[in-house]
Amino acid sequence: xxxxxxxxxxxxxxxxxxxxxxxxxxxxxxxxxxxxxxxxxxxxxxxxxxxxxxxxxxxxxxxxxxxxxxxxxxxxxxxxxxxxxxxxxxxxxxxxxxxxxxxxxxxxxxxxxxxxxxxxxxxxxxxxxxxxxxxxxxxxxxxxxxxxxxxxxxxxxxxxxxxxxxxxxxxxxxxxxxxxxxxxxxxxxxxxxxxxxxxxxxxxxxxxxxxxxxxxxxxxxxxxxxxxxxxxxxxxxxxxxxxxxxxxxxxxxxxxxxxxxxxxxxxxxxxxxxxxxxxxxxxxxxxxxxxxxxxxxxxxxxxxxxxxxxxxxxxxxxxxxxxxxxxxxxxxxxxxxxxxxxxxxxxxxxxxxxxxxxxxxxxx
Amino acid sequence: xxxxxxxxxxxxxxxxxxxxxxxxxxxxxxxxxxxxxxxxxxxxxxxxxxxxxxxxxxxxxxxxxxxxxxxxxxxxxxxxxxxxxxxxxxxxxxxxxxxxxxxxxxxxxxxxxxxxxxxxxxxxxxxxxxxxxxxxxxxxxxxxxxxxxxxxxxxxxxxxxxxxxxxxxxxxxxxxxxxxxxxxxxxxxxxxxxxxxxxxxxxxxxxxxxxxxxxxxxxxxxxxxxxxxxxxxxxxxxxxxxxxxxxxxxxxxxxxxxxxxxxxxxxxxxxxxxxxxxxxxxxxxxxxxxxxx
Amino acid sequence: xxxxxxxxxxxxxxxxxxxxxxxxxxxxxxxxxxxxxxxxxxxxxxxxxxxxxxxxxxxxxxxxxxxxxxxxxxxxxxxxxxxxxxxxxxxxxxxxxxxxxxxxxxxxxxxxxxxxxxxxxxxxxxxxxxxxxxxxxxxxxxxxxxxxxxxxxxxxxxxxxxxxxxxxxxxxxxxxxxxxxxxxxxxxxxxxxxxxxxxxxxxxxxxxxxxxxxxxxxxxxxxxxxxxxxxxxxxxxxxxxxxxxxxxxxxxxxxx
Numbered sequence: 001x002x003x004x005x006x007x008x009x010x011x012x013x014x015x016x017x018x019x020x021x022x023x024x025x026x027x028x029x030x031x032x033x034x035x036x037x038x039x040x041x042x043x044x045x046x047x048x049x050x051x052x053x054x055x056x057x058x059x060x061x062x063x064x065x066x067x068x069x070x071x072x073x074x075x076x077x078x079x080x081x082x083x084x085x086x087x088x089x090x091x092x093x094x095x096x097x098x099x100x101x102x103x104x105x106x107x108x109x110x111x112x113x114x115x116x117x118x119x120x121x122x123x124x125x126x127x128x129x130x131x132x133x134x135x136x137x138x139x140x141x142x143x144x145x146x147x148x149x150x151x152x153x154x155x156x157x158x159x160x161x162x163x164x165x166x167x168x169x170x171x172x173x174x175x176x177x178x179x180x181x182x183x184x185x186x187x188x189x190x191x192x193x194x195x196x197x198x199x200x201x202x203x204x205x206x207x208x209x210x211x212x213x214x215x216x217x218x219x220x221x222x223x224x225x226x227x228x229x230x231x232x233x234x235x236x237x238x239x240x241x242x243x244x245x246x247x248x249x250x251x252x253x254x255x256x257x258x259x260x261x262x263x264x265x266x267x268x269x270x271x272x273x274x275x276x277x278x279x280x281x282x283x284x285x286x287x288x289x290x291x292x293x294x295x296x297x298x299x300x301x302x303x304x305x306x307x308x309x310x311x312x313x314x315x316x317x318x319x320x321x322x323x324x325x326x327x328x329x330x331x332x333x334x335x336x337x338x339x340x341x342x343x344x345x346x347x348x349x350x351x352x353x354x355x356x357x358x359x360x361x362x363x364x
Numbered sequence: 365x366x367x368x369x370x371x372x373x374x375x376x377x378x379x380x381x382x383x384x385x386x387x388x389x390x391x392x393x394x395x396x397x398x399x400x401x402x403x404x405x406x407x408x409x410x411x412x413x414x415x416x417x418x419x420x421x422x423x424x425x426x427x428x429x430x431x432x433x434x435x436x437x438x439x440x441x442x443x444x445x446x447x448x449x450x451x452x453x454x455x456x457x458x459x460x461x462x463x464x465x466x467x468x469x470x471x472x473x474x475x476x477x478x479x480x481x482x483x484x485x486x487x488x489x490x491x492x493x494x495x496x497x498x499x500x501x502x503x504x505x506x507x508x509x510x511x512x513x514x515x516x517x518x519x520x521x522x523x524x525x526x527x528x529x530x531x532x533x534x535x536x537x538x539x540x541x542x543x544x545x546x547x548x549x550x551x552x553x554x555x556x557x558x559x560x561x562x563x564x565x566x567x568x569x570x571x572x573x574x575x576x577x578x579x580x581x582x583x584x585x586x587x588x589x590x591x592x593x594x595x596x597x598x599x600x601x602x603x604x605x606x607x608x609x610x611x612x613x614x615x616x617x618x619x620x621x622x623x624x625x626x627x628x629x630x631x632x633x634x635x636x637x638x639x640x641x642x643x644x645x646x647x648x649x650x651x652x653x654x655x656x657x
Numbered sequence: 658x659x660x661x662x663x664x665x666x667x668x669x670x671x672x673x674x675x676x677x678x679x680x681x682x683x684x685x686x687x688x689x690x691x692x693x694x695x696x697x698x699x700x701x702x703x704x705x706x707x708x709x710x711x712x713x714x715x716x717x718x719x720x721x722x723x724x725x726x727x728x729x730x731x732x733x734x735x736x737x738x739x740x741x742x743x744x745x746x747x748x749x750x751x752x753x754x755x756x757x758x759x760x761x762x763x764x765x766x767x768x769x770x771x772x773x774x775x776x777x778x779x780x781x782x783x784x785x786x787x788x789x790x791x792x793x794x795x796x797x798x799x800x801x802x803x804x805x806x807x808x809x810x811x812x813x814x815x816x817x818x819x820x821x822x823x824x825x826x827x828x829x830x831x832x833x834x835x836x837x838x839x840x841x842x843x844x845x846x847x848x849x850x851x852x853x854x855x856x857x858x859x860x861x862x863x864x865x866x867x868x869x870x871x872x873x874x875x876x877x878x879x880x881x882x883x884x885x886x887x888x889x890x891x892x893x894x895x896x897x898x899x900x901x902x903x904x905x906x907x908x909x910x911x912x913x
Contacts, residue, residue, distance in 0.1 A: 329487070337531070
């Protein structure tokens with residue numbers, strides 16, 4: 001006798017218990033601390049902060065631990081937490097020109113005021129697995145120097161002095177908030193940049209790569225990549241002035257792209273822009289390339305039909321929380337709709353076979 | 365979860381959602397954009413429905429949550445637990461006892477009343493989406509009432525298959541104006557949409573809310589000579605004998621033997637409590653009587 | 658008799674470049690106006706301004722609505738204009754793919770406009786589509802085939818059927834025979850001539866091919882560099898061209 005399957009609640013509780021066990025793993029191995037993740041997996045922490053749209057390295061580290069290292073799960077935890085936070089107001093725009101740069105490079109000039117500073121980069125490492133790391137030995141002492149204090153103006157400013165690069169339009173208007181308003185198209189540049197900075201790194205990387213391979217190529221040069229701390233200031237009306245509430249680490253990338261000109265305007269280089277929480281180079285550069293590709297219309301370029309130029313395609317598919325939610329939802333029961341399809345296909349097949357059999361009978 | 369507001373969302377967000385709901389009720393079938401929040405469950409798993417329910421619930425409400433018509437499917441359990449934790453509202457499995465019912469992919473078999481609200485979880489709110497992928501285009505089509513493409517699709521179905529080949533998420537025209545996607549309910553449920561209760565539709569990931577006020581006119585699209593049929597499997601429920609409820613097909617053994625059971629578990633349970641018996645239940649009871657004798 | 662269409666002072670500029678300038682004419686019911694010129698003459702710009710695909714910078718396009726009133730279609734609301742282009746107006750594109758749904762059957766393509774204005778009987782829609790396919794010499798057995806399976810000439814005939822099924826009063830045509838083989842062109846022109854006469858259509862046809870206007874148009878407008886240089890009855894203009902440019906055009910046509 002058929003008995004309807006029950007026990008969904010117990011199944012869920014047991015599943016969660018097992019999940020917790022797997023998260024902890026072998027009890028003979030030391031448990032990971034949130035501080036360890038924050039300190040030693042900082043690039044993972046950066047990604048979670050960037051795509052979670054919340055700057056809090058401790059929370060991001062906790063999310064990574066709770067998510068067992070699944071980055072998108074961790075980002076999801078941060079996003080859900082962010083939803084519950086009260087908002088006090090908005091900061092002033094950060095001054096990246098005053099950034100205390102740990103890393104600052106330019107591909108467009110051999111040297112510039114402020115210098116080329118490699119910083120802690122993987123760029124020139126040889127990708128050979130370091131088994132000494134597995135042995136967890138002591139870290140060698142690093143030579144120390146004085147902190148950089150020289151002014152590091154933006155490289156694009158030098159190009160701007162000569163009028164060689166287009167000036168970005170400044171505005172006093174407060175941009176819309178992608179997380180508080182539904183996304184409606186066409187989207188303006190601030191909204192596009194917001195979507196890109198919190199978009200999935202893999203997706204934005206692939207879109208950027210596609211432009212380099214010819215799908216709306218825009219000849220990007222890295223005008224400047226800078227990574228370091230900036231001050232966050234907030235205007236307090238009761239006090240009547242703005243003051244610093246803290247500092248955050250940012251990666252900023254400005255690309256110099258192919259020049260544009262017309263009969264009336266002499267040619268100028270065009271720009272792409274990327275800004276991401278933490279040290280997140282790959283993301284910042286990718287963001288700048290895709291930003292530039294999406295600007296084709298305002299720059300009077302042709303729509304080549306390239307995916308990176310399609311605003312709707314890029315913005316609607318860049319959010320990995322939306323993407324994974326919808327993708328994974330197909331695991332949920334769909335048997336009611338499947339039942340309807342079964343009934344329909346049975347009916348159509350019946351009718352199709354009824355239509356063919358009379359011919360056979362005539363032949364007999 | 366004492367740090368969270370009643371039903372998880374902050375009051376500002378609820379206000380924003382309620383405004384969208386009111387707009388939806390004032391323009392039946394029209395998709396109102398809303399700023400969907402990230403919720404503790406993934407997009408695609410009912411965040412739209414959950415946000416609508418969260419904005420609608422009051423401490424006095426009694427909540428029922430079903431998925432595929434059943435209260436005990438894992439996602440329904442998960443959502444019901446969420447509201448128990450964050451809202452502390454009473455919950456029930458009995459349709460008649462509930463004041464707010466959140467559902468995925470089914471409308472309860474029992475007629476709903478004027479004092480009830482039905483909240484649907486919607487994956488893709490746009491009925492034209494698979495005919496026209498661009499959102500800019502589809503919004504224009506709705507505002508200009510250009511639905512020719514929809515009928516072309518139905519025409520093509522008949523030309524190809526001899527019948528309209530849509531069995532769920534069957535498009536409807538609301539109050540003679542907007543074409544709407546009723547969410548992936550089987551077409552069998554479409555006629556029920558003309559009901560006494562308020563119906564609210566939430567699509568979290570796609571950021572849209574729409575609504576049907578009570579006694580709204582909801583007409584399934586068709587042709588005069590190929591009229592809409594609210595069809596279901598040609599069986600009765602093997603447990604309770606119901607002939608007019610939507611059935612789940614259950615595979616019984618390796619030989620492929622199957623039985624049919626009401627998808628609406630509460631409906632089936634109440635019928636059985638009232639003494640109705642389906643074919644299998646009757647056979648089992650007869651077998652028991654034989655062994656006892 | 659009042660004109661069906663009154664075009665007054667239509668101009669369109671692209672920056673400092675002239676698209677078309679100061680175009681004026683009236684079109685009467687049942688009349689076919691040909692607009693000829695070479696590439697860059699502004700004829701396509703003009704056609705698109707008249708048909709509502711482009712916004713002119715100056716001027717009015719007055720159309721006689723079914724209730725007899727003259728309405729300026731340039732300043733009309735978009736919903737009204739889109740309704741017009743589904744009922745009283747038709748636009749035949751040079752490339753059939755621009756005027757057809759390539760992934761919808763021939764029957765569906767022809768039936769769409771009927772369904773867009775409320776037809777709800779599948780059998781009737783299908784019958785009317787088959788009837789129209791017959792009128793444009795497409796066999797009824799092709800009704801469920803996609804346009805991708807049709808030759809260029811057939812696609813163009815299908816486009817015409819799709820446009821004419823709701824009985825429009827004004828048809829815009831942009832190089833309707835462009836890109837087709839000569840014999841196919843001849844067949845198409847013959848068909849168009851028959852339909853125009855049968856249905857009492859008014860039409861504005863843009864083409865660089867003088868043979869097309871000779872066969873289809875009652876009146877002619879010659880354009881060069883955005884300006885109208887000569888107008889008149891087709892036969893008069895072609896047999897006795899007054900403007901130097903018209904003379905050049907006419908004399909350039911190869912006599913085979």
